Amino acid sequence: MFKFPSALIAAGLLACTTAIAGDFGRAATDAEIAGWDIDIRPDGKGLPVGGATAEEGEGPYEAKCAMCHGSFGEGVDRWPVIAGGGDLDGTDPKKTVGSYWPYASTLWDYINRAMPYPAPQSLTVDEVYGITAYVLYLNDLVDYEWELNQDTFTEVVMPNTDSFFVDTRPDVQNTRCFENCADPASFKIVGVIGGVSPTGHFKEDSGVASSHYGDQPAEEEAGAEKVALSADAMAGESVHQQACLACHGAGIAGAPKTGDKSAWEGRVSQGLATLVDHAINGYQGNNGYMPPKGGRMDLSDEAVAQAVSFMVESSQ
Ligand code: HEC
Ligand code: HEC
Incomplete structure (x- = not known):
């Protein structure tokens, strides 16, 4: 039986993908990729060069965050509370940055990506460092004079970090059903999750x-x-x-x-x-x-x- 040499097949595929790339769109530029590639990993990978102390973050926090989250992170009206909360046991646990969040990288990334709410991605790198340090300070996790930068980042240990672990259970255990299945038209969305953001x-x-x-x-x-x-x-x-x-x-x-x-x-x-x-x-x-x-x-x-x-x- 005749067999295609695999190199030929590979060459054919290559020609094919090149043709597609050539026909549709264009390669993303480095600047475009950098615009999307802003995530920070728990080990600090992805952090840009910069740094600021909690003290330096206080002014920007007061000017840009306190009107919603409160001067002490207590939350104005129904805007989110981001400090305090204590431990999560008890009948009315309060999930805040300090009580709940497992990694400081989430805080840096979230502030950098999404805050202040009316003007996301308007902060400078050093403002993000300073404000992040200040929010950590409001949660009693660092000192006022402590500087957060790409090197000191891993010193921050969030109190609730051990409560997060990889769930090794399989996602799905049921056997597939192809009999007596419900009519898809009968499925309806009957509720929404409330109470996440102030409405x-x-x-x-x-x-x-x-x-x-x-x-x-x-x-x-x-x-x-x-x-x-x-x-x-x-x-x-x-x-x-x-x-x-x-x-x-x-x-x-x-x-x-x-x-x-x-x-x-x-x-x-x-x-x-x-x-x-x-x-x-x-x-x-x-x-x-x-x-x-x-x-x-x-x-x-x-x-x-x-x-x-x-x-x-x-x-x-
Ligand atoms: C106009 C009001 C407003 C301002 C100003 C604002 N935020 Fe927020 N913030 C919000 C809202 C609303 C959410 C919840 C967003 C959501 O759930 O999608 C939020 C969420 C957050 C959270 C996550 C809270 C949680 O536990 O999920 C953090 C942290 C945060 N903001 C920090 C900041 C910082 C730092 C600033 C200043 C740079 C800032 N915010 C400015 C309204 C605001
Ligand atoms: C983060 C909240 C916030 C946002 C966003 C905001 N404002 Fe304001 N604005 C305020 C507050 C608070 C006051 C009242 C200050 C006071 O009188 O003490 C105010 C007052 C004003 C005033 C009255 C000033 C005066 O002299 O009495 C004007 C005009 C105004 N804002 C325009 C705007 C415009 C235009 C925008 C959008 C481009 C805007 N604001 C967005 C919070 C905000």
């Missing part, structure tokens, strides 16, 4: 109807007169939904709620230019801290000004 501020009675995804303020739904928006305000609506709603949608941590006339009346009397200046450069008032551009430094000044117009005009 109270997106509820209808909070003034913004599930508006995380851009619905109209509830006042309008309730049939109140619709305000005709200027061109600037209309352009600013999507900026507002993306960059300002997280705080102004429900008025968290002292932010005046968009759509709430009484919350804005006093502020509007300062004049639009001042409000825009405060929105662009940040503002510390009596109610809380407004981070520059809401933490979204990628926004142009013009886009922020348009968002302010939207907020002011829809709060009259």
Whole structure:
């Protein structure tokens, strides 16, 4: 019987894959790969060069995290608690970074990847080191003067690390069923997991109807007169939904709620230019801290000004 020499088959396959690669798309650039390749392993592999002490992280934490997670990590309103919690035994265990998380790498990676909530991936490497160290400090795991960097990283031992282990049981033990199977059409999703993230501020009675995804303020739904928006305000609506709603949608941590006339009346009397200046450069008032551009430094000044117009005009 005739047999293909395996080298020929291999060459054929190679030609084939090359042809596919040539026809569709292009190779990812190093910069594109680096953009995705940001994960940190429990042993610290993947950490960029840098470092900062918990003390150095305190300022950035106060400015960018405390309005949601609290100055001591205790959590403002229903935003997640990230410090304290003690041991996990007992009837009401509290899962926090210190009580629950097995590895410090998760903390570094999570903050770097996903926080601050309104502006993920806006922190510098040293800010991530400092803030991570500060959160560890809030959990009594390191000293205030201790520096977290790629070398000291492995010194951090999380209290709950031993509770995590590799489960060696097989995933599936049942034999396959091809008889009397249920009709796939009868399967329905009957519940959702609740309580993971705060959602109270997106509820209808909070003034913004599930508006995380851009619905109209509830006042309008309730049939109140619709305000005709200027061109600037209309352009600013999507900026507002993306960059300002997280705080102004429900008025968290002292932010005046968009759509709430009484919350804005006093502020509007300062004049639009001042409000825009405060929105662009940040503002510390009596109610809380407004981070520059809401933490979204990628926004142009013009886009922020348009968002302010939207907020002011829809709060009259
Ligand atoms: C506008 C509010 C807000 C701000 C500001 C914010 N966060 Fe968060 N944070 C959240 C929310 C909401 C979650 C939960 C996200 C989820 O479950 O998908 C979260 C989750 C976390 C968690 C994980 C908590 C857990 O146990 O699952 C950590 C750690 C954290 N944030 C740290 C930070 C740090 C550090 C900063 C500042 C750089 C920051 N956050 C800024 C809202 C915020
Ligand atoms: C992390 C929460 C947060 C985000 C995100 C945020 N703000 Fe604010 N903002 C605040 C707080 C808190 C105040 C109230 C400060 C005070 O009066 O003490 C405020 C106040 C304001 C004010 C009134 C300032 C004044 O002088 O009274 C304007 C205007 C404003 N924000 C615009 C914006 C715009 C535009 C965005 C989006 C690009 C935005 N904010 C995103 C928290 C936030």
